[in-house]
Amino acid sequence: MALDPKAEAALALHRFGLGPRAGSIAAIASDPRGALIAELDRAGAGRIGTADLLTSGVAARAAFAYQQAQRAARQAERAAQQTNAAGSGAPEMQVQSGPLSPAPRPAAGPGLPQQIYLAEAKARIDAALAADIGFVERLVWFWSNHFCVSADKGNVRQICGAYEREVIRANVLGRFGDLLLAVESHPAMLIYLDNARSIGPASIAGLRQRRGLNENLAREILELHTLGVRTVYTQDDVTRFANVITGWTVVPFRQDPVRGGEFEFNPRMHEPGAQTVIGKSYPDAGLEQGRAVLAALARHPATARHVASKLARHFVADEPPPALVERLAKRFLATQGDLKDVAKALVSAPEAWEAPRAKLKRPGEWVVGALRAVAAAPADIGPVMQAHNLLGEPLWRPAAPKGFADESAPWLDGLAQRLDIANQFARRFGAQADPREAFEEALAPIASDETRQTITRAESRPQALALLFMAPEFQRR
Amino acid sequence: MLTNPHAATRRELLIASGTLFAWAYLPKLACAEGRDPRLLVIVLRGALDGLAAVVPVGDPDWVALRGDHALMLGGKPAALPLDSFFALNPAMPNLHRLYKSGAATIVHAAATPYRERSHFDGQDVLESGLAKPGTADSGWLNRALASLQPADRAGGSRDAFAIGPIAPLVVRGPAPVLSWTPRRLPPASDDTVMRLIELYRHTDPILARALEERMGLASMARAGGMDGEQPRPVGAGQVRAYFAESAGTAAKFLARADGPRIGALAFDGWDTHAAEGATNGRLATLLGALDGAIAAIEAEMKDAWPETVVAIVTEFGRTARINGTDGTDHGTATVVLLAGGALKGGRVIADWPGLKPSKLHEGRDLKPTTDVRAVLKGLLKDHLRVDASVLASKVFPDSAAIKPMSGLLQQA
Numbered sequence: 001m002a003l004d005p006k007a008e009a010a011l012a013l014h015r016f017g018l019g020p021r022a023g024s025i026a027a028i029a030s031d032p033r034g035a036l037i038a039e040l041d042r043a044g045a046g047r048i049g050t051a052d053l054l055t056s057g058v059a060a061r062a063a064f065a066y067q068q069a070q071r072a073a074r075q076a077e078r079a080a081q082q083t084n085a086a087g088s089g090a091p092e093m094q095v096q097s098g099p100l101s102p103a104p105r106p107a108a109g110p111g112l113p114q115q116i117y118l119a120e121a122k123a124r125i126d127a128a129l130a131a132d133i134g135f136v137e138r139l140v141w142f143w144s145n146h147f148c149v150s151a152d153k154g155n156v157r158q159i160c161g162a163y164e165r166e167v168i169r170a171n172v173l174g175r176f177g178d179l180l181l182a183v184e185s186h187p188a189m190l191i192y193l194d195n196a197r198s199i200g201p202a203s204i205a206g207l208r209q210r211r212g213l214n215e216n217l218a219r220e221i222l223e224l225h226t227l228g229v230r231t232v233y234t235q236d237d238v239t240r241f242a243n244v245i246t247g248w249t250v251v252p253f254r255q256d257p258v259r260g261g262e263f264e265f266n267p268r269m270h271e272p273g274a275q276t277v278i279g280k281s282y283p284d285a286g287l288e289q290g291r292a293v294l295a296a297l298a299r300h301p302a303t304a305r306h307v308a309s310k311l312a313r314h315f316v317a318d319e320p321p322p323a324l325v326e327r328l329a330k331r332f333l334a335t336q337g338d339l340k341d342v343a344k345a346l347v348s349a350p351e352a353w354e355a356p357r358a359k360l361k362r363p364g365e366w367v368v369g370a371l372r373a374v375a376a377a378p379a380d381i382g383p384v385m386q387a388h389n390l391l392g393e394p395l396w397r398p399a400a401p402k403g404f405a406d407e408s409a410p411w412l413d414g415l416a417q418r419l420d421i422a423n424q425f426a427r428r429f430g431a432q433a434d435p436r437e438a439f440e441e442a443l444a445p446i447a448s449d450e451t452r453q454t455i456t457r458a459e460s461r462p463q464a465l466a467l468l469f470m471a472p473e474f475q476r477r
Numbered sequence: 478m479l480t481n482p483h484a485a486t487r488r489e490l491l492i493a494s495g496t497l498f499a500w501a502y503l504p505k506l507a508c509a510e511g512r513d514p515r516l517l518v519i520v521l522r523g524a525l526d527g528l529a530a531v532v533p534v535g536d537p538d539w540v541a542l543r544g545d546h547a548l549m550l551g552g553k554p555a556a557l558p559l560d561s562f563f564a565l566n567p568a569m570p571n572l573h574r575l576y577k578s579g580a581a582t583i584v585h586a587a588a589t590p591y592r593e594r595s596h597f598d599g600q601d602v603l604e605s606g607l608a609k610p611g612t613a614d615s616g617w618l619n620r621a622l623a624s625l626q627p628a629d630r631a632g633g634s635r636d637a638f639a640i641g642p643i644a645p646l647v648v649r650g651p652a653p654v655l656s657w658t659p660r661r662l663p664p665a666s667d668d669t670v671m672r673l674i675e676l677y678r679h680t681d682p683i684l685a686r687a688l689e690e691r692m693g694l695a696s697m698a699r700a701g702g703m704d705g706e707q708p709r710p711v712g713a714g715q716v717r718a719y720f721a722e723s724a725g726t727a728a729k730f731l732a733r734a735d736g737p738r739i740g741a742l743a744f745d746g747w748d749t750h751a752a753e754g755a756t757n758g759r760l761a762t763l764l765g766a767l768d769g770a771i772a773a774i775e776a777e778m779k780d781a782w783p784e785t786v787v788a789i790v791t792e793f794g795r796t797a798r799i800n801g802t803d804g805t806d807h808g809t810a811t812v813v814l815l816a817g818g819a820l821k822g823g824r825v826i827a828d829w830p831g832l833k834p835s836k837l838h839e840g841r842d843l844k845p846t847t848d849v850r851a852v853l854k855g856l857l858k859d860h861l862r863v864d865a866s867v868l869a870s871k872v873f874p875d876s877a878a879i880k881p882m883s884g885l886l887q888q889a
Binding site: 419463466 | 664668679
């Protein structure tokens with residue numbers, strides 16, 4: 001059944017975008033699909049202003065210098081305490097006077113890595129709030145989760161935001177093969193999945209040291225990033241591929257203060273010799289060997305199916321229509337992984353619009369959608385970050401390399417927490433919003449009469465806004 | 478105000494963020510009299526059932542009207558006697574004590590000029606001070622402040638202030654507003670939960686089940702520790718704590734020698750359509766929390782209490798009769814509760830309209846006989862010395878016919 005234009009526009013904004021802002025539905029009602037495609041075609045789509053953000057190399061070196069200074073300060077403090085203790089000859093007095101010791105304390109507030117992380121988070125949230133529809137941002141979020149890293153892994157915190165900008169945003173509408181190569185050669189990924197320290201057993205470094213191969217990244221590339229689990233690869237393929245990408249590492253800070261923290265191919269760590277991965281032999285050409293395997297993986301039909309079904313599951317349904325998956329996989333193969341073309345195929349497919357609005361929005365989408373509905377642009381993102389944490393989707397901090405779940409079921413448990421967040425947001429960010437207007441602008445074309453009545457009969461404006469945020473039509477897409 | 482010796486206070490207000498609005502105006506004329514008056518306005522959003530808060534136990538039609546739900550002097554729990562006609566809801570022992578000591582006044586059968594029954598519009602009329610709902614961008618309290626002389630004494634300003642995460646409309650306007658938000662906002666109220674579950678039940682059974690399960694677990698966890706006690710409504714403790722913290726914080730700032738003098742905050746949750754619970758349910762919980770807030774204000778005001786007035790207002794009242802779901806629907810007249818050491822209290826002020834069916838407004842609501850604006854104008858005039866003509870034109874536009882109620886304060 002064809003939707004009326006406003007309902008289709010609202011569906012476009014909720015399902016493919018980040019939710020309506022005032023005027024959004026009216027602005028795209030004449031051609032919702034065209035508006036989605038136009039956002040893809042916009043010059044510089046996906047990029048965000050980076051004037052006050054650091055590249056991953058600069059951020060990594062700044063954090064390293066910061067950590068060195070912290071360490072030195074702690075050592076100095078310890079040394080001073082030991083001197084005092086040795087000189088006083090009264091250790092029990094020392095214990096008592098401890099709390100009053102005038103030794104310099106580490107500076108209060110978040111350390112430099114956390115400051116960088118928060119600045120990147122702010123830029124990401126601002127971009128989501130400023131987007132007209134948010135389809136490209138949603139694609140950025142999708143690919144960032146597909147190729148996730150975690151700020152909780154040592155030394156990733158200061159570069160995970162830069163990773164998203166330098167790798168995901170730069171390639172989100174480019175070719176999958178380019179995106180894949182950029183991801184797997186970025187320090188954030190190499191550190192997160194341990195490849196930075198993986199050493200070929202027969203390499204120069206491997207023969208000298210007792211350390212050796214780490215298969216983590218190779219396995220996740222095959223299982224999560226490209227082919228998909230239980231497809232065409234074996235354990236031997238994992239091991240041989242791990243050999244291929246030995247030497248893909250990060251410049252040590254002490255060795256090179258200028259390039260420390262950046263990607264390098266280190267031939268001394270690289271396993272020599274040809275390797276056979278999924279039935280094809282790759283001669284040892286150093287860095288090129290890994291590039292060739294990644295290029296082959298990017299072209300593989302299993303990768304096309306994996307990516308197609310993940311996209312369809314993310315945007316359309318937990319059990320995506322097979323016809324849609326087939327359509328997207330074909331498009332992916334026919335265009336050599338042109339992600340803009342695939343995204344266009346997604347929003348041009350009738351199945352993508354016909355599926356019932358059954359998927360629960362992920363916490364991040366929902367939080368940003370609520371802010372957009374009341375035209376809030378918080379200067380302090382603290383409450384927004386806390387909401388992400390409370391709802392189980394802490395930004396750039398997935399529990400495992402698989403990323404945050406795309407199905408609805410895992411998020412249903414957090415519904416009561418969503419209510420508390422809705423209640424808080426209505427009060428913190430909804431001061432200037434009229435809930436009846438917000439309802440008309442964000443939800444009316446797809447809302448039930450019951451939802452309309454519940455909102456208009458609320459006892460106060462904050463309660464009405466909280467109920468708007470919690471309405472089934474605002475939770476699902 | 479970088480040169481202000483009290484700059485730290487100002488910054489504290491900004492950072493601490495709950496219910497503070499501050500601006501550099503003060504009741505100059507009152508100061509000239511040697512007084513230093515404080516005014517705190519509390520808006521109860523959702524429409525307080527005035528008949529369940531201040532009960533007309535002496536009205537012969539009262540029990541017939543409310544039946545089993547009628548609070549009575551001999552009831553269980555027993556209503557607290559105020560005078561020969563009215564009694565107070567037993568959830569409010571502090572207000573009762575203040576009343577008995579002359580530091581609380583109740584105005585009954587009061588209403589704003591609004592006669593429809595929409596919460597949003599009713600709140601706009603109450604807080605804007607305008608006679609009709611419409612696009613209001615400022616509140617009567619702010620305009621009253623703006624009309625006072627700016628503070629110009631040496632030693633800095635005396636700011637007025639209010640507490641709450643959203644500055645209520647009543648304090649928004651031309652006079653600068655600072656707002657302070659408590660670090661911990663209260664969880665969604667039971668009422669919000671019930672409305673949402675009701676919506677989900679009709680439209681989305683999966684969400685309904687998920688929320689019911691989660692809220693069920695939550696309420697068990699909260700009730701779990703109370704051995705043998707009647708489990709209290711979900712969140713009652715948080716409601717009490719939030720009311721007391723917000724009001725107490727407001728009072729703390731108002732009490733300071735260099736603090737603000739005027740403030741406002743809002744408490745939600747009074748829209749008791751179903752299972753009102755005036756004696757031991759939801760409304761009793763809310764009134765108890767409000768009573769705790771009043772006690773917190775008295776305690777934190779300390780020496781400033783004798784110069785304090787707390788005015789508690791709501792957008793309209795509720796139906797005189799109980800509805801089919803043991804609650805009350807949107808009505809008209811209700812109560813204004815006043816507390817504070819500056820009051821000439823111990824009185825219920827009411828031109829009682831009666832509760833016979835023929836006396837009810839539109840056959841269903843307590844009939845309004847006092848305009849809430851008369852009470853507020855009386856406070857602003859005698860407590861803060863806002864000029865009467867300003868009150869009639871700017872603060873409450875087109876209200877010249879509504880005379881300020883006199884005699885509310887100890888000083889004339």
